[in-house]
Amino acid sequence: MTPFDPVAEFDRQVRTLTGLGYPKLSGLTDDRFTALLEPLRATVPAATAGADRDPEAGRVPFVLVVTRELAPIEExxxxxxxxxxxxxxxxxxxxxxxxxxxFVATPETNLPDQWAYLLIGVERGEEFCGVVPRDAMATIAERGRSLLTIEEGIALLTQFPELLVKNRCFSLGGSRSGDRRVPALWISQKAPKLGWCWEGNPHTWLGMASAAGRRTGDAAA
Incomplete structure (x- = not known):
């Protein structure tokens, strides 16, 4: 097995975004878009030291996140x-x-004030399949982990499409709208769908995604 190279993985994720048209979507040239992300490169090795990498099992060391201010969710x-x-x-x-x-980030997520950042120590959270979302979110908070926002869930799916599979879909409790709805990603019509479920209704096929933290170009968040 090839050893995990976090910097090579960072470059792969940048290429993925560029190939999907994120620079144009963000109103930037390819060079300016890449330059915007470049400060994050130096933080990757330290941020991912000892991290578990097993996408098939729903765990990845980091994901490069571009916020909705730069790239709208609808796009x-x-x-x-x-x-x-x-x-x-x-x-x-x-x-x-x-x-x-x-549906904005909850105060508890403590999002960085940046257009792009790293989400580290990400877990799909299938252990929470069948658990009431409200209870799953409380358990994750007790563990000192952070719930994923809608943008973070889309970033995870963009870079690791193998994470979204039948009976292993996930909620994104880090984005809320002040009511009982919890956004989630699952499969519908043979495609990924961004929808929502009630915080009190469990689903056997829907877990709760979380992360160890977030990191900008010069500090942890």
């Missing part, structure tokens, strides 16, 4: 797909007009 979700390609991802119609704008 990034269609750039996702299941492993092997196929139909593009989509936002479910259950999000009424203007709803996505109201």
């Amino acid at each position: 990034t979700m269609p750039r996702t797909a299941l492993r092997g390609g196929g139909r593009p991802g989509f936002v479910d119609r259950s999000f009424e007009p203007g709803a996505l704008e109201r």
Whole structure:
């Protein structure tokens, strides 16, 4: 097995975003987009030291996240797909007009004030399949881990499409809109779908994703 090279993985993730048209989506040239992400490169080795890398089991050391201020959710979700390609991802119609704008990061996520950052120590959270989302979120908080936002979930799916599989889908409790809805990513019509479920309703096929933390170009968040 080839040893994990975090810097090579960082470069792969940058190439993936560039290949999907993120620079144009962000209103930047390829060079300016790459330059925006470059300060994160130096933080990767330390941020991922000792991290578990097993995408098939739902664990990855880090994911490069571009925020909605740079790349809108409505544009990034269609750039996702299941492993092997196929139909593009989509936002479910259950999000009424203007709803996505109201699903913002909770104060507990303590998001960096940056356009791009690293999400580290990511877990898909299938251990929470069948658990009431409200209870899963409480358990994750007790462990000192952080719930994923919608943008982070899309970033995870973009870079690691093999994580979204039947009966191993995941909620994104780090984005809320002030009501009982919890956004989630699952499979519908043979494509990734961004939808939501009630915080009190468990689903056997829906876990709760989390991360160890977030890191910018010069500090942990």
